[in-house]
Amino acid sequence: AAGVGQQWVLVEMVQAFYEAPAYHLILEGILILWIIRLLFSKTYKLQERSDLTLKEKEELIEEWQPEPLVPPVPKDHPALNYNIVSGPPTHIITVNGKECINFASFNFLGLLNNEKVKSAAQASLKKYGVGTCGPRGFYGTFDVHLELEERLAKFMRTEEAIIYSYGFATIASAIPAYSKRGDIVFVDEAACFAIQKGLQASRSNIKLFKHNDMADLERLLKEQESEDQKNPRKARVTRRFIVVEGLYMNTGDICPLPELIKLKYKYKVRIFLEESLSFGVLGAHGRGITEHFGINIDDIDLISANMENSLASIGGFCCGRSFIIDHQRLSGQGYCFSASLPPLLAAAAIEALNIMEDNPDIFQTLRAKCERIHKALQGISGLKVVGESFSPALHLQLEESCGSRENDVKLLKRVVDYCMNSGIALTQARYLEKEEKCLPPPSIRVVITVEQTEQELDKAASLLKEAAQSVLN
Amino acid sequence: INHIVHNGGLYKRPFNEAFEETPMLVAVLTYVGYGVLTLFGYLRDFMRQWKIEKCQNATEREEQKDFVPLYQDFENFYNRNLYMRIRDSWNRPICSVPGAKVDMMERVSHDYNWTFTYTGRVIKDIINMGSYNYLGFAQKTGACQEAAAKVLSQYGAGVCSTRQEMGNLDKHEELEKLVARFLGVESAMAYGMGFATNSMNIPALVGKGCLILSDELNHASLVLGARLSGATIRIFKHNNMQSLEKLLKDAIVHGQPRTRRPWKKILILVEGIYSMEGSIVRLPEVIALKKKYKSYLYLDEAHSIGALGPSGRGVVDYFGLNPEDVDVMMGTFTKSFGAAGGYIGGKKELIDYLRTYSHSAAYATSMSPPVVEQIITSVKCIMGEDGTTIGKARVQQLAENTRYFRRRLKEMGFIIYGNEDSPVVPLMLYMPAKIGAFGREMLKRNIGVVVVGFPATPIIESRARFCLSAAHTKEMLDTALKEINEVGDLLQLKYSRRRLVPLLDRPFDETTYEETED
Numbered sequence: 001a002a003g004v005g006q007q008w009v010l011v012e013m014v015q016a017f018y019e020a021p022a023y024h025l026i027l028e029g030i031l032i033l034w035i036i037r038l039l040f041s042k043t044y045k046l047q048e049r050s051d052l053t054l055k056e057k058e059e060l061i062e063e064w065q066p067e068p069l070v071p072p073v074p075k076d077h078p079a080l081n082y083n084i085v086s087g088p089p090t091h092i093i094t095v096n097g098k099e100c101i102n103f104a105s106f107n108f109l110g111l112l113n114n115e116k117v118k119s120a121a122q123a124s125l126k127k128y129g130v131g132t133c134g135p136r137g138f139y140g141t142f143d144v145h146l147e148l149e150e151r152l153a154k155f156m157r158t159e160e161a162i163i164y165s166y167g168f169a170t171i172a173s174a175i176p177a178y179s180k181r182g183d184i185v186f187v188d189e190a191a192c193f194a195i196q197k198g199l200q201a202s203r204s205n206i207k208l209f210k211h212n213d214m215a216d217l218e219r220l221l222k223e224q225e226s227e228d229q230k231n232p233r234k235a236r237v238t239r240r241f242i243v244v245e246g247l248y249m250n251t252g253d254i255c256p257l258p259e260l261i262k263l264k265y266k267y268k269v270r271i272f273l274e275e276s277l278s279f280g281v282l283g284a285h286g287r288g289i290t291e292h293f294g295i296n297i298d299d300i301d302l303i304s305a306n307m308e309n310s311l312a313s314i315g316g317f318c319c320g321r322s323f324i325i326d327h328q329r330l331s332g333q334g335y336c337f338s339a340s341l342p343p344l345l346a347a348a349a350i351e352a353l354n355i356m357e358d359n360p361d362i363f364q365t366l367r368a369k370c371e372r373i374h375k376a377l378q379g380i381s382g383l384k385v386v387g388e389s390f391s392p393a394l395h396l397q398l399e400e401s402c403g404s405r406e407n408d409v410k411l412l413k414r415v416v417d418y419c420m421n422s423g424i425a426l427t428q429a430r431y432l433e434k435e436e437k438c439l440p441p442p443s444i445r446v447v448i449t450v451e452q453t454e455q456e457l458d459k460a461a462s463l464l465k466e467a468a469q470s471v472l473n
Numbered sequence: 474i475n476h477i478v479h480n481g482g483l484y485k486r487p488f489n490e491a492f493e494e495t496p497m498l499v500a501v502l503t504y505v506g507y508g509v510l511t512l513f514g515y516l517r518d519f520m521r522q523w524k525i526e527k528c529q530n531a532t533e534r535e536e537q538k539d540f541v542p543l544y545q546d547f548e549n550f551y552n553r554n555l556y557m558r559i560r561d562s563w564n565r566p567i568c569s570v571p572g573a574k575v576d577m578m579e580r581v582s583h584d585y586n587w588t589f590t591y592t593g594r595v596i597k598d599i600i601n602m603g604s605y606n607y608l609g610f611a612q613k614t615g616a617c618q619e620a621a622a623k624v625l626s627q628y629g630a631g632v633c634s635t636r637q638e639m640g641n642l643d644k645h646e647e648l649e650k651l652v653a654r655f656l657g658v659e660s661a662m663a664y665g666m667g668f669a670t671n672s673m674n675i676p677a678l679v680g681k682g683c684l685i686l687s688d689e690l691n692h693a694s695l696v697l698g699a700r701l702s703g704a705t706i707r708i709f710k711h712n713n714m715q716s717l718e719k720l721l722k723d724a725i726v727h728g729q730p731r732t733r734r735p736w737k738k739i740l741i742l743v744e745g746i747y748s749m750e751g752s753i754v755r756l757p758e759v760i761a762l763k764k765k766y767k768s769y770l771y772l773d774e775a776h777s778i779g780a781l782g783p784s785g786r787g788v789v790d791y792f793g794l795n796p797e798d799v800d801v802m803m804g805t806f807t808k809s810f811g812a813a814g815g816y817i818g819g820k821k822e823l824i825d826y827l828r829t830y831s832h833s834a835a836y837a838t839s840m841s842p843p844v845v846e847q848i849i850t851s852v853k854c855i856m857g858e859d860g861t862t863i864g865k866a867r868v869q870q871l872a873e874n875t876r877y878f879r880r881r882l883k884e885m886g887f888i889i890y891g892n893e894d895s896p897v898v899p900l901m902l903y904m905p906a907k908i909g910a911f912g913r914e915m916l917k918r919n920i921g922v923v924v925v926g927f928p929a930t931p932i933i934e935s936r937a938r939f940c941l942s943a944a945h946t947k948e949m950l951d952t953a954l955k956e957i958n959e960v961g962d963l964l965q966l967k968y969s970r971r972r973l974v975p976l977l978d979r980p981f982d983e984t985t986y987e988e989t990e991d
Contacts, residue, residue: 066738070826082641088628104639129570130847131811133604166666168837308838312631323531337693338668339807348630430637
């Protein structure tokens with residue numbers, strides 16, 4: 001039966017063949033010939049230019065000249081000649097052979113030279129040696145690290161903390177662990193370079209809002225909301241973050257955290273707070289900007305800080321709820337793929353924390369000193385003070401620029417040199433001019449520490465007035 | 474495939490690298506193992522979703538439950554269902570100096586590794602085959618520690634400023650001059666973290682319009698640095714010079730994609746010793762290619778500095794080449810010097826440029842003084858400038874230990890990857906259950922090993938990785954080898970299908986090295 005069925009189908013086919021119009025047959029024939037040609041022709045590679053002979057290729061290879069690996073740097077480039085500090089960078093510092101009072105190191109609580117901190121580090125050195133010889137996952141986790149993480153979590157009153165061995169790497173590894181391609185991050189214009197690198201590594205959409213301008217941020221959030229309504233499926237999987245600093249390194253002012261919290265709950269955005277300058281400075285007990293404003297710390301999703309300012313050690317930490325922090329233990333690049341913090345530095349940080357907890361009045365003292373010098377520096381002709389009155393890291397910018405950034409930098413250098421020659425160590429704030437997204441204007445950095453006496457503060461202020469007078473007028 | 478290469482005089486000594494193929498049965502069983510684990514994973518997730526099983530994960534806050542979820546459920550599938558089961562093999566806390574023997578804090582879990590509690594007991598004198606302590610400088614007594622203690626009491630622990638501002642101490646200048654002398658280059662610069670050295674300096678050297686040719690198995694820091702730079706990245710097969718040459722030819726002949734403009738510069742990124750494979754880069758061939766095609770070479774000697782070469786100066790010394798042929802010599806101080814941090818060495822123009830334009834110099838705090846002192850003392854020791862021969866003795870001891878250990882493991886029948894001379898010894902485990910079992914069994918016998926699985930290695934090629942040290946004595950190695958033999962029999966790890974002819978038991982002598990038999 002099958003055979004007959006087949007034959008019948010064949011007959012039908014032949015019939016159709018005879019009955020079809022001529023153009024139809026011709027078209028089919030052309031198509032069949034085309035297919036046969038394609039099947040047998042050589043594969044067409046898009047990359048190779050098949051018109052180049054071997055000889056031509058060799059000529060191209062001979063002729064090609066690369067750029068030099070690095071362009072030459074002019075000898076008088078301001079960033080090339082470093083200040084050489086002989087001896088410890090403490091309150092009295094020897095810079096380029098001259099003894100000065102230190103107004104340039106971020107040693108806010110004066111813990112760099114503290115005997116208790118040093119002896120804790122010595123004890124740790126005797127027990128563990130210097131290096132840890134491995135990342136946290138492979139026998140690089142010491143009991144000191146676990147203790148430091150517990151103490152930091154307890155101090156900041158969060159569930160968990162995680163430490164990194166390099167301050168820059170802390171926020172630069174934390175952001176890409178959560179924010180991936182396709183997510184949206186709203187970040188302040190004045191964010192520091194480490195945050196910018198973290199954002200670049202995360203490949204997310206970055207939206208900059210004007211510095212401390214909540215209206216601008218709200219406008220961006222509203223725009224995003226209307227975008228979401230057009231595409232709700234995508235909006236349901238796009239994570240959103242706001243990244244701000246507690247005390248901005250580049251401008252010395254504070255972020256308006258209560259308004260940010262309101263915006264967080266209104267637009268369902270998570271907040272990452274970078275507290276490198278405000279940890280150990282703001283708040284009645286030094287817990288940072290959340291204590292300063294009296295905000296519940298669980299409202300902030302992630303707090304990241306480095307231990308290189310107030311704690312006078314090396315490294316950084318992130319703290320928050322376990323739900324958030326635990327993720328970094330497997331996806332924080334600077335945590336998993338790098339050796340852990342040397343135990344002596346962790347022990348120094350623990351002792352510094354002890355001192356911070358036992359003496360909560362140093363924060364008040366520091367704030368008083370900041371206010372004093374902030375007032376004393378007002379009214380210098382030619383220089384304006386940039387920063388909050390309670391910020392221990394201020395900037396002095398030129399009131400009027402002389403035209404080009406290079407000339408501004410040279411002028412400020414003369415002011416700094418004048419001060420250095422008279423015994424006050426200052427430095428200009430250094431930036432990578434081509435790499436910063438929003439380059440701040442050139443400025444002199446003034447850092448206030450708890451060790452400076454009122455006399456020294458007054459001396460510094462009057463010296464700066466003198467320097468400005470003689471150089472800028 | 475076993476290569477013994479004397480490539481036309483480029484190599485002055487035999488180059489023996491072996492990556493034995495995975496036996497077919499083992500590969501099939503490994504895939505089956507992962508399949509079973511995945512099925513069970515789905516089952517457990519289902520049970521957790523329907524509240525049949527208690528969910529032990531940390532959860533989102535009540536007030537934020539309507540926010541977009543922070544983690545995709547699927548991302549964490551591997552974490553929840555495979556990694557959690559054997560999590561006790563990693564992050565083991567220790568409480569002594571990470572030398573040849575180490576003390577570990579005992580921890581137990583009563584809920585299958587979701588949480589750990591410390592019993593308070595300390596397991597003493599575990600033979601440490603996991604720390605990167607190649608030359609044994611992780612010590613709590615000795616010249617290095619004393620010098621570091623002195624500097625600590627003088628300078629303090631922190632620095633509180635960046636290199637370009639007020640953080641450049643005289644100690645840093647001393648260190649950099651010493652490192653430049655050690656490497657045989659014009660100038661060097663040191664940074665506080667090895668990872669950051671790569672991720673912050675590669676973007677300063679190359680940018681858009683440049684080409685980066687990177688090895689398949691490069692470390693995460695090199696990959697991150699390459700990505701952050703904005704240059705085009707092309708990957709060549711691991712240690713495969715034909716693949717590299719083809720990429721170089723194509724790049725120069727065809728130029729940039731689409732616009733056909735010539736590339737501004739080409740940078741080749743390789744490592745000295747690859748830490749997961751134990752292979753050594755074919756440096757003479759890479760340098761020959763680099764010179765022929767006028768490109769630049771960036772050599773990351775994180776694991777090979779101090780560990781290779783007759784005088785401990787790394788892979789350039791091992792092959793007897795000129796350090797000036799390598800454009801950028803990068804390395805870390807964490808492994809062979811017992812400290813922390815990284816360095817870059819090269820011509821003076823390069824280092825001057827990096828001093829001005831490196832991200833780390835402008836924004837990151839400089840190195841801590843006692844750590845700097847540790848590096849200075851240990852480098853002087855290796856060079857022999859401290860008046861003793863301790864450094865030279867350690868370098869030789871490491872080479873002996875390496876050869877001995879690798880040979881004995883191969884005789885026992887394990888599959889060992891990598892080069893004969895590399896102190897990183899990967900022993901193949903393949904199956905997921907054996908990863909956890911190997912780690913735990915070795916710990917029961919007082920030996921601490923490192924086991925690695927996916928995602929650090931390809932999914933079926935999980936391995937145990939031994940890091941040899943000059944501090945390991947022959948007795949320690951023999952004890953370790955005995956236990957590895959026992960565990961190998963217990964877990965059936967002896968997959969190798971070729972056996973080495975065992976050498977007669979006589980003291981190690983470099984000239985009596987026998988060839989392998991297939």
